[in-house]
Amino acid sequence: MLARQLRELREQSGVSAEFARKAIGVGKQTLWRMETGQPVRLNPLFIARLCEVYGAREELARKLLALTKETFRTGWWHAYSDAMPKHFDLFVGLEEAAQRAISFQTVLVPGILQTAAYRRALIWVDSPTLPAADVERRIELLARRKSRLSCTESPLVLEAVLDEAALHRAIGGRGVITEQLKHLSEVGALPNVSVRVIPLAAQAYSGLTIGPFDMLEFPEHPTTELMEPPLVYLQGKTEAQYLEKADEIQGYQDAYADLQRSALDESDSRALIQRIVQEHER
Numbered sequence: 001m002l003a004r005q006l007r008e009l010r011e012q013s014g015v016s017a018e019f020a021r022k023a024i025g026v027g028k029q030t031l032w033r034m035e036t037g038q039p040v041r042l043n044p045l046f047i048a049r050l051c052e053v054y055g056a057r058e059e060l061a062r063k064l065l066a067l068t069k070e071t072f073r074t075g076w077w078h079a080y081s082d083a084m085p086k087h088f089d090l091f092v093g094l095e096e097a098a099q100r101a102i103s104f105q106t107v108l109v110p111g112i113l114q115t116a117a118y119r120r121a122l123i124w125v126d127s128p129t130l131p132a133a134d135v136e137r138r139i140e141l142l143a144r145r146k147s148r149l150s151c152t153e154s155p156l157v158l159e160a161v162l163d164e165a166a167l168h169r170a171i172g173g174r175g176v177i178t179e180q181l182k183h184l185s186e187v188g189a190l191p192n193v194s195v196r197v198i199p200l201a202a203q204a205y206s207g208l209t210i211g212p213f214d215m216l217e218f219p220e221h222p223t224t225e226l227m228e229p230p231l232v233y234l235q236g237k238t239e240a241q242y243l244e245k246a247d248e249i250q251g252y253q254d255a256y257a258d259l260q261r262s263a264l265d266e267s268d269s270r271a272l273i274q275r276i277v278q279e280h281e282r
Contacts (some may be wrong), residue, residue, distance in 0.1 A: 001221065001228045002067040003037035006050060013054040023053045043251055044068050063226060076144065083137035087240040093103045094144065098216040099140050100157040104259055105212045109180060110160050112145050113187060118180045120171030149193055159194045161259045167197065167276050182271050188270060198262040205262040210255050
């Protein structure tokens with residue numbers, strides 16, 4: 001949030017990145033990290049000086065300084081930095097701050113809806129030599145993420161859309177996938193969680209060409225009253241993309257609306273999941 005505000009302020013003021021970095025005595029890379037939300041030690045004096053250079057209103061400058069103080073706090077997920085890829089650390093922090101999450105998956109069950117056994121099976125395929133202790137650290141991280149769905153204070157609103165094909169692949173064997181599908185039905189009954197399935201009968205639909213994505217929406221910041229716009233997360237093998245431009249977000253919002261038209265409603269989706277469970281149990 002702070003990075004976006006700083007970047008937008010500079011662009012609106014017409015101040016060049018070169019002038020801005022010289023005004024606070026930092027290198028090009030440091031300013032870039034400050035404006036893109038990358039890990040960097042933020043000096044409140046730098047933020048105050050940039051607000052002055054950009055001609056920021058006094059009220060906005062005060063809010064940005066308040067945000068700067070918050071960057072010195074450490075979130076619970078930082079304790080698991082050794083258990084996840086560097087590009088995923090940012091996503092977990094954003095997910096923790098989000099009010100609503102949308103996940104579309106074609107091959108796998110969305111991460112936050114995976115059972116421990118399902119996740120272990122995926123980890124062993126992706127990292128077969130990973131020590132058992134490290135595997136369990138990743139499972140602990142998953143459990144912490146999942147707790148947002150059932151907490152009583154500010155639970156995460158989750159809307160998941162899955163291709164039926166993801167429910168037929170027996171990740172970890174029949175026992176594991178059966179447990180996973182039963183978990184989908186159970187968590188889908190929570191008032192803040194929606195699980196919908198696009199049946200194989202739908203044949204071709206636009207989501208197949210768009211590919212999996214996650215979209216996060218955020219509440220108004222509790223102390224500064226600033227609002228962070230939605231963002232889209234696209235996960236890759238070694239890196240990830242975070243899309244935040246208005247036209248990009250609108251494109252994925254339109255895509256999600258189309259996915260909803262292709263998907264069964266929650267009740268019919270639950271019935272389909274139950275039928276597939278019966279197939280796996282035969």
